[in-house]
Amino acid sequence: MKLLVDIGNSRVKWASLGREGLVPGGAFAHAGQALPELLAREWRTLAGVTAVWVASVVGAAVEAELGQFVRERFGRVAHFVRSPAAALGVRNAYAQPQQLGVDRFLALAAAHARSPALQVLASVGTALTIDALTADGMHLGGLILPSPMLMRRTLGNATARVETQGGSYQAWPASTADGVYSGALVAAVAAIGHFHGALERRCEAAAALLLAGGGSDELLPLLPAAQRVPDLVLQGLALWARTPPA
Incomplete structure (x- = not known):
C-alpha cells in the first residue's frame, strides 16, 4: 500500500493507494502544532506501507520532520514530489518549473486526466x-x-x-x-x-x-x-x- 500525503500551509490530507484504488484516509490541522505527535496519532493503525509520496508546500524544517517520522514509523523514505516542466500530460507555464506549487501542478494533472x-x-x-x-x-x-x-x-x-x-x-x-x-x-x-x-x-x-x-x-x-x-x-x-x- 502506498501512502499519499498532501501537506499544505494549514492542513494535512492523506490517502492510501492500493489494488482497490485511491482510498481517502483523513485530514487534520497542523499549523502551530507538533507534526510528529499528530502523525503518530493519525497513523497509529497504518500497516503495510510500501512507499510514501508527498506533495508539500511547507518549509524544509517541516518536511524534515515528516521524512524522519516516515523513516522511523514505516522504515521508508518519503518521496517529495516537485513540480516538473512537464509530466502526466500537463506542461508547466513557469520558466522555473519548481516555483509552481506542487499542489497546483498535481491538481491540474488530475483535472486534465479527469477531463481534457x-x-x-x-x-x-x-x-x-x-x-x-x-x-x-x-x-x-x-x-x-x-x-x-x-x-x-x-x-x-x-x-x-x-x-x-x-x-x-x-x-x-x-x-x-x-x-x-x-x-x-x-x-x-x-x-x-x-x-x-x-x-x-x-x-x-x-x-x-x-x-x-x-x-x-x-x-x-x-x-x-x-x-x-x-x-x-x-x-x-x-x-x-x-x-x-x-
Whole structure:
C-alpha cells in the first residue's frame, strides 16, 4: 500500500493507494502544532506501507520532520514530489518549473486526466490560486491571492474596530461582520470570474470551471456554473505514484 500525503500551509490530507484504488484516509490541522505527535496519532493503525509520496508546500524544517517520522514509523523514505516542466500530460507555464506549487501542478494533472478540456481550476486553501489549462494540457499560468479566510484574518489583524468574527453572506450586508464576510467572498468570486472570462476570450471557447480545496464550499453558491471536485491534489499524487515520471 502506498501512502499519499498532501501537506499544505494549514492542513494535512492523506490517502492510501492500493489494488482497490485511491482510498481517502483523513485530514487534520497542523499549523502551530507538533507534526510528529499528530502523525503518530493519525497513523497509529497504518500497516503495510510500501512507499510514501508527498506533495508539500511547507518549509524544509517541516518536511524534515515528516521524512524522519516516515523513516522511523514505516522504515521508508518519503518521496517529495516537485513540480516538473512537464509530466502526466500537463506542461508547466513557469520558466522555473519548481516555483509552481506542487499542489497546483498535481491538481491540474488530475483535472486534465479527469477531463481534457479548456478549464479554470480555482483552489481555495490558505491562498486562493486560479489556474488556466488548455484541452491539450498546456498550463497558461495563474493568479495567487489571499483566500476569503485569509482576507478576513488579515483585515482583523490590521484594524482596531472591524469585527471579523462570525458573519454570513448577505447580498446587502447590514452589519460589519456580514460586510467583512461577504466582501471577502465577493472579492474571490470576482477574481475567479475575471480570470475565467479572460480565458474564454483568449481561446474563443467555453471553459469549464472547477473548484477545489477546503474553502471552496463557501464560494460554490456564488458560482453556479462551477463544479466542486474534492481531493484533486491526492488524485494527482496517485497518478504520479502509479508511474513516477523520470
